[in-house]
Amino acid sequence: MATSLITGGAGFIGSHLAEALLQAGNHVVVVDDESTGSKQNIEPLLANEKFRFVHGSVSDKDLVRDLVNQADEVYHLAAAVGVALINQEPIQTIERNIYPTELLLAEVQRRNAEGTPVRLFLASTSEVYGKNPKDKWTEEDDLVFGSTTRPRWAYGASKAIDEFLALAYWHQKRTPIVIGRFFNVVGPRQTGTYGMVLPRFVDAALAGKSPTVHHDGSQIRCFAHVADVVGAVVQLMRTDAALGQVFNIGSDRPITILELAQMVISQANPGLEVEFQSYEEAYSANFEDILRRVPDLTKLSKCIDYAPQFTLEDIVRDVIEDKKSS
Numbered sequence: 001m002a003t004s005l006i007t008g009g010a011g012f013i014g015s016h017l018a019e020a021l022l023q024a025g026n027h028v029v030v031v032d033d034e035s036t037g038s039k040q041n042i043e044p045l046l047a048n049e050k051f052r053f054v055h056g057s058v059s060d061k062d063l064v065r066d067l068v069n070q071a072d073e074v075y076h077l078a079a080a081v082g083v084a085l086i087n088q089e090p091i092q093t094i095e096r097n098i099y100p101t102e103l104l105l106a107e108v109q110r111r112n113a114e115g116t117p118v119r120l121f122l123a124s125t126s127e128v129y130g131k132n133p134k135d136k137w138t139e140e141d142d143l144v145f146g147s148t149t150r151p152r153w154a155y156g157a158s159k160a161i162d163e164f165l166a167l168a169y170w171h172q173k174r175t176p177i178v179i180g181r182f183f184n185v186v187g188p189r190q191t192g193t194y195g196m197v198l199p200r201f202v203d204a205a206l207a208g209k210s211p212t213v214h215h216d217g218s219q220i221r222c223f224a225h226v227a228d229v230v231g232a233v234v235q236l237m238r239t240d241a242a243l244g245q246v247f248n249i250g251s252d253r254p255i256t257i258l259e260l261a262q263m264v265i266s267q268a269n270p271g272l273e274v275e276f277q278s279y280e281e282a283y284s285a286n287f288e289d290i291l292r293r294v295p296d297l298t299k300l301s302k303c304i305d306y307a308p309q310f311t312l313e314d315i316v317r318d319v320i321e322d323k324k325s326s
Contacts, residue, residue: 003027005071007058007100008078010037012190013123013182016226017075018042020234022050031067033057036081041189058100068107073237074120076104080155085195087283090151097158101165109175119176121237122166126183126250127156131290138296139181139246150288163246170244178242180233183250183295186315187226188322198223198316201261202323205268210275214282217258217274220292224251225310225318235304242303248295251308263313268320 004021008014009030014037018028022045030042031054045051056063058078068074078100080086080093104120111118129137130145130153143160145153169175184197192200201211232249236242255263258274265272279287300306310318 001025001027002072003029003070004073004075005029005031005067006075006077007031007104008037008076010034010039010042010053011077011081012037012041012187013185013226013230014075014077015041015045015189016187017077017230017233018045018051020227020230022048024234026050028052029054029067029070031056031058031063032078036085058103059096061103064100064103065107068104068111068118071118073118074104074108075123075233075237076101076120077123079123079159086155087151087287090154093154094158097155098161098165101162105166105169105175105177108177109169109173112175113173117176119178119237119243120166121233122162122177122179124159124163124179124181124246125156126181126248126293126295128160128163128181129293130156131288135292136252136294136296137248139248139299146288150286151284152288167244167246176243178236178244179246180236180249181246181295182229183248183293184221184223185226185229185250186223186319188318190226190319197221197257198260198264198319199323201264202268202316202319205264205272206320206323208269208272210272211261211264212275212277212282213258213261214277214279215289216276217256217261218291219257219289220254220294221257221260222251222254222294223260223312223315224249224308225315228308228310232300232304232306235306239304245299245303247300247303248297249300250295250297251312252295252297253312254292254294255312263316264320267316
């Protein structure tokens with residue numbers, strides 16, 4: 001029976017992944033320092049004899065070696081998270097994204113060199129595309145970052161380094177890795193604390209407050225339910241053809257942020273009005289945003305059986321019900 005190690009497993013996506021792997025019959029070990037994740041997310045799993053939680057940092061070399069020694073597969077989800085945190089803590093963003101990935105890749109490669117096949121999934125992000133002007137982004141598209149004087153690009157650039165490093169291990173040492181670029185993953189248990197837009201809108205609407213839209217709300221995004229995303233991740237890790245490859249993972253249904261706010265209002269608290277806030281008021285004078293972020297999912301759909309089960313309306317409803325019950 002396989003043992004799956006999830007870094008950042010007490011976070012939003014990680015906790016859903018832990019549930020899915022347990023349901024598949026795996027033993028699951030979660031390591032998380034709870035800097036942005038929360039033990040509350042995995043509370044229902046703690047009584048499961050196949051589950052173990054380790055409070056610790058993936059920057060701890062000895063801990064990483066010990067945990068990888070026990071694993072048959074590794075899902076690396078631990079990272080700096082959220083636009084607000086990235087803008088406020090750029091040093092932390094860069095350090096937390098690069099060094100742990102380097103540690104994990106080295107330890108996974110060591111296990112493979114010793115004769116034990118261990119695969120690693122690297123969670124990356126649509127932020128690596130930067131401000132590429134294409135209407136839809138494919139995995140081979142150029143990465144177009146802004147100036148180094150704009151802190152937000154530190155996140156995408158650091159995750160791009162993670163990808164380069166993982167692919168270097170694949171090309172030079174045949175370390176079995178899979179890279180997934182997440183596009184706006186949403187669903188139950190997600191917090192709006194770090195700038196995540198959908199839970200922030202829902203929290204406001206349920207509290208009787210107008211959702212705050214940054215800029216004019218014309219920014220275009222695609223939102224995918226965490227259950228669909230986690231299903232794709234697990235499938236990719238079970239698919240030999242996915243090794244050494246990069247995949248967009250998410251939904252390809254575009255919606256403006258203003259339309260999303262209006263959808264939340266209509267479901268959660270009809271009668272509210274949207275409020276607008278400038279980027280400077282929300283973040284800082286040197287903040288720069290991406291106007292359109294839509295993935296091409298052709299490569300993913302050709303590699304695995306990927307067909308999202310949740311519509312955007314379903315997703316909004318699910319998040320609202322979760323917030324009401326929590």
